[in-house]
Amino acid sequence: MSSYISSELIELNGFQPLQISEGITLPKKIQYACGLNVLDEWLNVDFFDDALIWNFGHIGGVPKSVAEGVYKLNLLERHPFPDNYFDYAFCEDFIEHIHQKDAIFFLSEVLRTLKPGGVLRLSTPGLHGVMSLHFNRPDLNSVIENQDAAYTRWGHVHFFSHESLRTMALYLGFRKYRQRSYGKSWHKKLKNLETRAEQANYKINIYAELTK
Known part of the structure; x- marks a missing residue:
């Protein structure tokens, strides 16, 4: 059973992950392929692939910590960092x-x-x-x-x-x-x-x- 409660979840329908864009302030620590494990004061990135989407469906929505703290990034392409x-x-x-x-x-x-x-x-x-x-x-x-x-x-x-x-x-x-x-x-x-x-x-x- 999920440890998340309904108030901590965002409906999956229409959900769009955060995108890295010019002008955002990047932390000096980065976590790659974080999944549901969002670290405070880190830049958390994930591809939001089928496995992660399955987790969202399994727990009944997108955890707010993921929606508000994880950026979508394809790690098999050039990373948009200096x-x-x-x-x-x-x-x-x-x-x-x-x-x-x-x-x-x-x-x-x-x-x-x-x-x-x-x-x-x-x-x-x-x-x-x-x-x-x-x-x-x-x-x-x-x-x-x-x-x-x-x-x-x-x-x-x-x-x-x-x-x-x-x-x-x-x-x-x-x-x-x-x-x-x-x-x-x-x-x-x-x-x-x-x-x-x-x-x-x-x-x-x-x-x-x-x-x-």
Whole structure:
């Protein structure tokens, strides 16, 4: 059952998300593909794709926090932000939904728009965790059954390991790649941002901070 009450919801019919335009004041922190998780004092952006619209229908409308605090943005196109702008960036459970070539593009745009010394914190289901949980029995029926649980059901298309994500980040130009754990960071602004503790408990997700 939804935790939202009717006074906190806006009817989906006719709803139009906020658009980024010239002249708006941009925070120095950005959250990519935020979904329903709206962070105060951050620029929250999302594509408002079918998965998010499904959530709106499921809870009976658009939460006011989303309607008033999330901007529509296609992360697979050039981002409408200046070079060297953001101090911090955060992205939870997004890059597993896009193909590897698209992840390269996305990370290159994050790098461009971070200021020197800026940090991107990433959380995503890791390949080792997915294999351990879903593909730990070498028989065909098990593999076929778990393709749905690991991929199809959630729209997942690619899982990174720390090794592959580090390789991509460093080749693109990030100076540092540091492995992290759920909610833990040396940066105060990046602590306790994740919302999916169950993925940490099952050791599915990997957490990393990429420094420009």
